[in-house]
Amino acid sequence: MAKAKKKRKTKPKLTAKTADRHVLYGLSVQNVEAEIDFVEQTFESLRGRKAGLIREDFCGTANSACEWVRRRRGNRAVGVDLCAETLAWARENNLTTLSDEERGRVTLLERDVRDPGPEGRGADVVLAMNFSYWIFRQRAEMVGYFRSVRESLGKGGVFILDHYGGSDALTETVEDREIDGFTYVWDQHRYNPINGDMTCYIHFKFPDGTKMKRAFEYHWRHYTLPEIRDCLLDAGFRRTIVYWEGEDEDGEGNGEFAPAEEGDADMAFITYIVAEP
Numbered sequence: 037m038a039k040a041k042k043k044r045k046t047k048p049k050l051t052a053k054t055a056d057r058h059v060l061y062g063l064s065v066q067n068v069e070a071e072i073d074f075v076e077q078t079f080e081s082l083r084g085r086k087a088g089l090i091r092e093d094f095c096g097t098a099n100s101a102c103e104w105v106r107r108r109r110g111n112r113a114v115g116v117d118l119c120a121e122t123l124a125w126a127r128e129n130n131l132t133t134l135s136d137e138e139r140g141r142v143t144l145l146e147r148d149v150r151d152p153g154p155e156g157r158g159a160d161v162v163l164a165m166n167f168s169y170w171i172f173r174q175r176a177e178m179v180g181y182f183r184s185v186r187e188s189l190g191k192g193g194v195f196i197l198d199h200y201g202g203s204d205a206l207t208e209t210v211e212d213r214e215i216d217g218f219t220y221v222w223d224q225h226r227y228n229p230i231n232g233d234m235t236c237y238i239h240f241k242f243p244d245g246t247k248m249k250r251a252f253e254y255h256w257r258h259y260t261l262p263e264i265r266d267c268l269l270d271a272g273f274r275r276t277i278v279y280w281e282g283e284d285e286d287g288e289g290n291g292e293f294a295p296a297e298e299g300d301a302d303m304a305f306i307t308y309i310v311a312e313p
């Protein structure tokens with residue numbers, strides 16, 4: 037007797053029509069597990085205790101905030117973003133993946149990160165990730181934001197930012213990356229070397245040939261690492277530490293970040309900066 041064939045569920049193919057740009061963003065740009073590992077370990081090594089409350093600035097879909105409360109009972113997270121539509125998406129799609137108890141430990145604030153209000157104060161860690169703080173294109177605006185973060189931190193709190201540097205960051209270039217079921221396209225569309233302004237887009241391409249063009253767009257100024265460290269010092273932070281990524285045997289980044297005072301002049305590198313008041 038012929039063996040009965042098991043019906044196998046196939047994942048429906050993504051197309052520009054059916055895909056959700058926020059889901060694609062999370063899959064291609066973010067690695068919140070690794071990011072939160074770094075936050076947990078770094079805070080504990082600097083302060084000798086575990087962080088409890090984090091504030092995720094520019095939180096958008098609040099992926100990091102959700103990961104934080106999932107990690108440990110007692111962890112609390114505040115997400116801050118100006119965009120009501122993205123926060124609504126976060127509530128409907130990400131917060132709903134949490135248990136009721138976990139959801140009760142997340143607060144989302146529709147506010148400017150420079151004025152997060154009383155609920156945005158007292159964090160052990162304020163996070164500014166995905167280079168979102170480059171939205172502040174005037175140096176004085178950037179220092180103002182950093183100062184407001186410093187003033188809002190809880191006792192012993194630290195500020196953690198990511199940074200993308202190297203000569204590749206200062207060019208106009210398009211880079212494709214295959215992800216499961218779609219292609220992520222990072223388009224460094226325009227860079228103005230006179231004032232550092234850059235315009236970048238994220239596009240997505242699908243196996244059926246459809247495209248989601250300019251799913252996200254960014255109008256930033258590219259700041260170098262020393263510029264950001266100087267801005268942090270001007271905002272009153274006492275010390276900044278750059279965490280440089282280690283290498284595997286092929287010379288590729290290994291995902292392990294350690295404090296460093298010297299780095300290699302790589303064409304592209306991502307680092308974390310930790311600022312202490």
Ligand SMILES: C[S@@+](CC[C@H](N)C(=O)[O-])C[C@H]1O[C@@H](n2cnc3c(N)ncnc32)[C@H](O)[C@@H]1O
Binds near residue numbers: 093095098099149171
């Ligand atoms: C690069 S996206 C970050 C996306 C986020 N990591 C996510 O998971 O969706 C930048 C975010 O910053 C927000 N934003 C821009 N300027 C802001 C400001 N001054 N205050 C608060 N949020 C701001 C935008 O609404 C956008 O959601």
